[in-house]
Amino acid sequence: MSRPTPRTPSPPPSSLDPAVAGRLKRNADGLVAAVAQQYDTGEVLMLGWMDDEALHRTLTTGRCTYWSRSRGEYWVKGDTSGHFQWVKSVALDCDGDTVLVKVDQVGAACHTGDRTCFDSGQLALDG
Incomplete structure (x- = not known):
């Protein structure tokens, strides 16, 4: 019988503070949502994904590090x-499943070149 392959490769051991790691509620892939927000205007820029190591790198380097689900590797924004x-x-939010990172964004946040990933327009509300 063959074993199923994991969805994401196992990351290296993390140096994330155990008290912080203990508060995280990760999804099945070991990730938490990370919302990037412009620190001075409150503008929501993007949503990325972090595991323990990406969060540790973000906290220690002062630059956002995410886990790319499509590439299966870490990427540092910029x-x-x-x-x-x-x-x-x-x-960290009250449930431990989302990280809010307030940042000073230089240039576009979205891979499309838009300022934010939410620049494509508002959805209409029914009613």
Whole structure:
């Protein structure tokens, strides 16, 4: 009988503070949602995914590090695009399943080149 292959590769052991790691409620892939928000305007920029190591790197380097589900690797926002996210603060929500990263965004946050990933327009409300 063959074993199923995991959805994401096992990340290296993390140096994330055990007290923080203990508060995280990860999805089946070991990830938590990470919302990036412009620190001074409150503008919601994007949603990415972090595991323990990505969060540790974000907290220790001052630059947002995410886990790319499509590429199966870590990426630091701005390394290839030049559109950096400089971390101002990090907070964990009450359930432990979402991280709010307040950043100073330099350039576009979205891979499409838009300022935010939510620039494609509002959805109409029924009623």
